[in-house]
Amino acid sequence: MYQYNEIDQTLVDERVAQFRWQTEQFLKGELSEDRFRALRLRNGIYIQIHAPMLRVAIPYGLLSSKQIRKLAHIARTYDKNYCHFTTRQNVQFNWPKIEQTPDILAELATVQMHAIQTSGNCMRNTTSDHLAGVCVDEIEDPRPYCEVIRQWTTLHPEFDYLPRKFKIAVSGAVHDRAATQFHDVGLHLVKNDAGVVGFKVLVGGGLGRTPIIGRVIRPYLEQRHLLSYLEAILRIYNLFGRRDNKYKARIKILLKETGIEKFTAMVEQEWQLIKDGRELSADTVTAMKAHFIPPAYLPNAVGDKSFALYLASDSAFATWVKYNTVAHKVTGYKAVFLSLKAPDVPPGDVTDIQLDAIADLADRYSFSEVRTTHRQNLIFADVNQTDLYALWQQLDALKLATPNIGTATDIICCPGLDFCSLANASSIDVTKEINDALDDMDYVHDIGELKINFSGCMNGCAHQSVGHIGILGVDKKGTQWYQITLGGSSDNEAAIGERLGPAVAKSEVTQTIVTILDVYVQQRLEEESFLDMVKRVGISPFQEQVYANH
Amino acid sequence: MQIIKDKHIVDDTWQHIADDATIPAGDVSVSLARWQQEKHLLIHHKGKLGVRLHPADAVTELAGDISRLELIELDFPDFADGRSFSQAWLLRERLGYGAELRATGQYMPDQAFYLARVGVNAFNPEKFKDLPVILAKLNDFTVNYQRSVN
Numbered sequence: 001m002y003q004y005n006e007i008d009q010t011l012v013d014e015r016v017a018q019f020r021w022q023t024e025q026f027l028k029g030e031l032s033e034d035r036f037r038a039l040r041l042r043n044g045i046y047i048q049i050h051a052p053m054l055r056v057a058i059p060y061g062l063l064s065s066k067q068i069r070k071l072a073h074i075a076r077t078y079d080k081n082y083c084h085f086t087t088r089q090n091v092q093f094n095w096p097k098i099e100q101t102p103d104i105l106a107e108l109a110t111v112q113m114h115a116i117q118t119s120g121n122c123m124r125n126t127t128s129d130h131l132a133g134v135c136v137d138e139i140e141d142p143r144p145y146c147e148v149i150r151q152w153t154t155l156h157p158e159f160d161y162l163p164r165k166f167k168i169a170v171s172g173a174v175h176d177r178a179a180t181q182f183h184d185v186g187l188h189l190v191k192n193d194a195g196v197v198g199f200k201v202l203v204g205g206g207l208g209r210t211p212i213i214g215r216v217i218r219p220y221l222e223q224r225h226l227l228s229y230l231e232a233i234l235r236i237y238n239l240f241g242r243r244d245n246k247y248k249a250r251i252k253i254l255l256k257e258t259g260i261e262k263f264t265a266m267v268e269q270e271w272q273l274i275k276d277g278r279e280l281s282a283d284t285v286t287a288m289k290a291h292f293i294p295p296a297y298l299p300n301a302v303g304d305k306s307f308a309l310y311l312a313s314d315s316a317f318a319t320w321v322k323y324n325t326v327a328h329k330v331t332g333y334k335a336v337f338l339s340l341k342a343p344d345v346p347p348g349d350v351t352d353i354q355l356d357a358i359a360d361l362a363d364r365y366s367f368s369e370v371r372t373t374h375r376q377n378l379i380f381a382d383v384n385q386t387d388l389y390a391l392w393q394q395l396d397a398l399k400l401a402t403p404n405i406g407t408a409t410d411i412i413c414c415p416g417l418d419f420c421s422l423a424n425a426s427s428i429d430v431t432k433e434i435n436d437a438l439d440d441m442d443y444v445h446d447i448g449e450l451k452i453n454f455s456g457c458m459n460g461c462a463h464q465s466v467g468h469i470g471i472l473g474v475d476k477k478g479t480q481w482y483q484i485t486l487g488g489s490s491d492n493e494a495a496i497g498e499r500l501g502p503a504v505a506k507s508e509v510t511q512t513i514v515t516i517l518d519v520y521v522q523q524r525l526e527e528e529s530f531l532d533m534v535k536r537v538g539i540s541p542f543q544e545q546v547y548a549n550h
Numbered sequence: 551m552q553i554i555k556d557k558h559i560v561d562d563t564w565q566h567i568a569d570d571a572t573i574p575a576g577d578v579s580v581s582l583a584r585w586q587q588e589k590h591l592l593i594h595h596k597g598k599l600g601v602r603l604h605p606a607d608a609v610t611e612l613a614g615d616i617s618r619l620e621l622i623e624l625d626f627p628d629f630a631d632g633r634s635f636s637q638a639w640l641l642r643e644r645l646g647y648g649a650e651l652r653a654t655g656q657y658m659p660d661q662a663f664y665l666a667r668v669g670v671n672a673f674n675p676e677k678f679k680d681l682p683v684i685l686a687k688l689n690d691f692t693v694n695y696q697r698s699v700n
């Protein structure tokens with residue numbers, strides 16, 4: 001993975017010093033609430049219901065075991081012994097003290113981590129495919145480009161006070177696992193007719209209040225123009241994005257109000273004026289790629305016979321392999337998901353003890369690296385099949401082997417009313433209730449692939465509008481209600497979920513989900529997934545059952 | 551009144567004229583609207599000329615006038631309005647403006663480093679005691695990742 005050079009290290013160290021001074025000024029009363037807010041947000045610090053919350057960047061979801069140990073240490077020393085992985089591949093601490101945040105950031109800087117631009121109206125952490133570099137359907141590894149973008153976006157002097165937040169995602173595979181169609185800018189590595197890899201550029205996708213699928217504004221951009229093209233997009237957005245209404249300030253609204261033809265012409269015109277002289281050199285790209293060369297895979301991994309024997313003899317192991325591992329481009333290796341969705345645990349939460357153990361296992365079994373996913377789980381990307389059985393046993397002991405990846409209990413869920421000051425409704429307790437109702441793993445496995453996404457308010461941090469089943473907390477005269485949507489998807493065939501009907505009361509959410517699943521089980525065709533059935537029959541069969549007694 | 555110019559604290563020798571005030575003798579800056587309306591008169595003024603830009607003003611409208619101007623002010627109505635950063639970049643890089651470019655209004659001293667990078671070389675402080683703070687903030691970082699004006 002990418003290793004900091006002297007420039008990177010100096011930059012994060014100087015950022016910590018800058019923020020330490022800002023915090024001191026604020027605590028002395030020299031800096032107003034309003035101004036400190038803008039500054040602390042750009043260092044990942046929100047003020048939530050109970051305490052400040054610190055969001056730490058995990059660039060494109062990649063962590064070393066050393067960094068994981070540091071997160072464990074921070075959880076133990078400055079927080080309540082746990083942290084929370086988010087849907088944007090980042091990690092959050094829910095209980096730090098404001099006066100200690102500069103110390104936490106200084107600790108992070110010692111392991112090449114930071115919280116720069118993880119919130120605020122600026123360019124955020126660049127996200128990517130959690131299977132980058134190891135998946136079987138890859139066109140090219142997107143991570144070197146992600147790092148180029150990470151550096152370019154970090155402390156960009158012109159674009160740190162944008163109309164609203166700005167998120168970039170990069171995918172390098174045929175199957176889009178990075179939801180590039182739902183980002184302010186989505187970049188898709190594609191080959192042109194000559195077989196040269198470049199970028200398809202999408203703009204204006206987004207979730208939240210107004211979910212919109214991004215539009216292609218350039219089907220093919222040569223690699224060397226990556227940064228000048230981004231600069232052109234950002235300059236147009238910075239100058240012309242709306243600043244009078246924060247709900248209309250994202251680039252998706254500028255694109256919509258301007259019209260795609262005119263918007264594209266504005267970007268292209270700006271780009272023509274700047275593109276020469278700031279190309280990404282082939283040397284830069286090559287040097288960056290050197291940070292992401294594959295690890296030393298054992299050539300004979302596939303020759304191992306024990307894996308097949310364990311698969312045949314231990315059905316619990318076989319089930320785990322089926323649900324929690326995926327194919328690797330090197331035969332004999334697998335990418336392994338660590339499920340952070342054990343029953344009884346809020347989705348995405350991990351304790352300090354688990355983190356230390358995860359770091360040890362990563363050192364032993366996966367070249368000392370760990371990845372975070374968009375669905376709040378972790379991945380060991382490079383595990384030799386010979387090691388899978390031993391790894392499974394240890395993950396199981398750590399409660400990280402619930403065989404539910406991609407199933408109904410792999411729910412993604414925002415912190416909701418428990419922690420978030422913007423929430424309309426709680427999400428963690430209702431998620432637990434749904435989990436309890438789905439405690440029969442055979443039933444869950446029979447339902448198969450299902451993405452349930454649960455957000456506590458319109459901001460949609462858990463991406464409910466692209467959940468196969470989306471649940472959204474709404475406020476009705478001070479009580480908690482929940483809006484259900486069906487049929488959303490952030491995959492290649494992106495779709496925004498359709499509203500099932502009137503919102504349901506908190507006490508009815510679990511029963512509603514159970515009813516929806518029953519309708520699916522009764523009416524599905526052979527081998528038909530939940531999403532496919534919703535596409536085929538629409539929402540009315542579900543409506544009829546859910547609202548039958550109303 | 552003192553300001554920072556090219557990293558030094560100096561006296562402000564300019565008069566910043568409201569749209570309804572008469573133009574006095576000496577160096578004067580006016581709003582873009584007034585500049586556009588009274589340019590034919592202003593160019594006969596004896597002192598130096600400057601223009602004050604609001605973030606919504608289209609910088610490129612000054613393309614033909616750049617050589618006449620010796621001060622352009624970027625007036626921040628609110629520190630969160632980042633359009634001025636792109637205005638500065640456009641003035642320096644696209645229009646080739648080489649004279650004084652000054653931040654004024656409600657920006658934060660903590661933004662001085664970014665402002666300097668996009669080509670701002672003078673800072674009008676909100677409060678007198680901000681002067682040394684802004685000077686110090688110009689050195690917040692010794693490294694950067696991307697090309698800009700500086």
Ligand code: SF4
Pocket residue numbers: 414415416417420421422423424455456457458459460461462
């Ligand atoms: S979706 Fe709403 S409630 Fe949930 S974390 Fe985001 S802002 Fe908070």
